[in-house]
Amino acid sequence: MKWLLDILKGTWLGHPLHPILVHIPMAMWPSALIFDLLSQQQIGGNAMVRLSFYAIVFGLATALLAVPTGLVDWSGIKKEQPAWKIGLYHMLLNLVVAILFAVNLCLRWPTFREATEVDSIPLLLSAIGTLILIVSAYLGGRMVYEYGISVARMSKKKWRKLAAAGGANLPLE
Amino acid sequence: MLKDLLEGKPLRHPIHPMLVHFPIGLFVLSFILDLVSLAPSPRPFLVSASFYAMLLGIITALLAAVPGLVDYTDIRRDHPGKKTATSHMVLNLVAVTLYAINLWLRIPALPDSKVGSTPLILSFVGIGFLSASGYLGGRLVYDEGIAVGRHKLRAPTPRTTLHLSTMQAEKKNGMNFVPLPEAERLHDGETLRVEIDKQVMTIARIGDQFYAFQEFCTHRFGPLSEGSFHGFNVQCPWHNSCFDVRTGKVTNGPAKVDLKTFKVEKRDGKIYVGVPAP
Numbered sequence: 001m002k003w004l005l006d007i008l009k010g011t012w013l014g015h016p017l018h019p020i021l022v023h024i025p026m027a028m029w030p031s032a033l034i035f036d037l038l039s040q041q042q043i044g045g046n047a048m049v050r051l052s053f054y055a056i057v058f059g060l061a062t063a064l065l066a067v068p069t070g071l072v073d074w075s076g077i078k079k080e081q082p083a084w085k086i087g088l089y090h091m092l093l094n095l096v097v098a099i100l101f102a103v104n105l106c107l108r109w110p111t112f113r114e115a116t117e118v119d120s121i122p123l124l125l126s127a128i129g130t131l132i133l134i135v136s137a138y139l140g141g142r143m144v145y146e147y148g149i150s151v152a153r154m155s156k157k158k159w160r161k162l163a164a165a166g167g168a169n170l171p172l173e
Numbered sequence: 174m175l176k177d178l179l180e181g182k183p184l185r186h187p188i189h190p191m192l193v194h195f196p197i198g199l200f201v202l203s204f205i206l207d208l209v210s211l212a213p214s215p216r217p218f219l220v221s222a223s224f225y226a227m228l229l230g231i232i233t234a235l236l237a238a239v240p241g242l243v244d245y246t247d248i249r250r251d252h253p254g255k256k257t258a259t260s261h262m263v264l265n266l267v268a269v270t271l272y273a274i275n276l277w278l279r280i281p282a283l284p285d286s287k288v289g290s291t292p293l294i295l296s297f298v299g300i301g302f303l304s305a306s307g308y309l310g311g312r313l314v315y316d317e318g319i320a321v322g323r324h325k326l327r328a329p330t331p332r333t334t335l336h337l338s339t340m341q342a343e344k345k346n347g348m349n350f351v352p353l354p355e356a357e358r359l360h361d362g363e364t365l366r367v368e369i370d371k372q373v374m375t376i377a378r379i380g381d382q383f384y385a386f387q388e389f390c391t392h393r394f395g396p397l398s399e400g401s402f403h404g405f406n407v408q409c410p411w412h413n414s415c416f417d418v419r420t421g422k423v424t425n426g427p428a429k430v431d432l433k434t435f436k437v438e439k440r441d442g443k444i445y446v447g448v449p450a451p
Contacts (some may be wrong), residue, residue, distance in 0.1 A: 019448045023307075026275060027198020047221035051206075058202055125437060137194075141186045144314065145321055148411040152393040157314035159394030167373040168387040169421075169433045 008072040010170040018073050021066035026137055028059030029101055033126040036118040045116045053112040056105050063098050084145035086139050093136035100129040180242040187320040189244050192237035197307055199230035204296045204438055207288040220285050229278050234269050250333040254317030257309050264306035271299045318395060322410025325401045331366040339370055350445035356383055357444060366398040374435055377418060384418040385435035385446045392428035432442050
């Protein structure tokens with residue numbers, strides 16, 4: 001079990017894995033909205049409609065991969081810490097976003113091969129999904145930049161050496 | 174102030190790490206669409222779709238460069254992460270240049286159903302540079318703590334570490350008192366990062382008083398010279414541990430161990446910090 005947890009936490013890589021994987025859905029879904037809007041402006045034709053469709057597919061596939069890594073990182077936070085609750089909201093919002101884009105994808109399926117313009121209902125779903133995603137991603141970022149989740153998790157040995165060299169008081173190992 | 178905006182202080186979240194999702198995701202998508210276009214019975218328009226993804230990737234990469242450069246200049250000159258940040262920036266410049274050439278080469282071949290070999294190789298190399306660079310960017314946050322908790326701070330962070338020696342010190346009661354002329358220029362809430370014989374410490378001015386304590390937080394060694402001050406408490410930028418600067422006592426976790434403090438003396442308008450003589 002421990003080897004699996006180490007893979008998911010990114011210990012083998014020296015970098016937490018969840019923030020790496022989330023780049024993909026975080027880029028794909030707002031970009032899909034941009035591609036939808038461009039296609040409605042008659043830019044790109046069927047290539048743009050397909051691009052938006054592929055972006056949503058790629059986003060969904062990587063979002064599923066990001067789930068276990070996120071869960072493992074979240075389970076490492078103590079429940080009394082403020083970041084725990086933020087993590088919970090982050091997770092619930094992400095679930096909503098993923099469902100919205102899955103529905104969105106299904107609605108596009110019958111027409112994306114020929115259409116030269118994205119319909120308004122899928123476009124609306126992209127817009128709502130993107131808005132919720134931005135809130136959720138902001139919360140994820142706050143966990144790192146406000147509460148330091150995963151910060152110095154893997155580098156603490158290096159820092160301890162520096163602090164110890166100057167005779168500073170150190171935490172227990 | 175423009176610098177504070179580009180550092181994302183009003184949002185309480187740095188801007189550069191928000192924007193970089195786009196070039197990373199879009200360049201990877203573009204490469205995957207290229208690969209799919211080489212399948213035996215390719216779907217139509219993959220080459221165009223890949224082109225548009227790359228174009229948006231380049232636009233967002235250029236947008237991300239601006240706050241990235243501001244973040245870079247804000248890293249202390251002798252910070253161990255400064256070199257990593259320089260490599261991160263150079264790799265990104267190479268990657269974006271490669272993608273700009275790549276995009277240019279694709280323009281005449283847009284109606285094709287399969288991607289050409291030169292653009293494909295350029296994308297492959299581009300992904301390599303991008304992965305290395307993105308990895309280094311992540312290490313800057315997760316190993317070096319760059320931009321973590323930076324928005325909590327209003328005062329400027331120290332630009333470099335002052336290296337002082339006990340050679341010029343006045344000896345008194347088994348202590349070396351090292352003169353600190355730089356401290357006289359500090360304003361309320363500002364700090365110096367000072368190293369005396371390998372001991373790294375923060376010198377902080379609170380009101381008209383000066384305090385000296387160890388630089389490294391006793392939780393995970395966050396930089397207290399980049400901490401924020403609340404009354405007589407210093408808060409670590411990384412995980413928000415608080416310490417009383419007068420005594421070094423922990424006033425809020427996660428830290429459990431008190432800070433080492435140093436004596437600061439003011440004589441004839443001059444400021445001295447006392448370190449135990451060896």
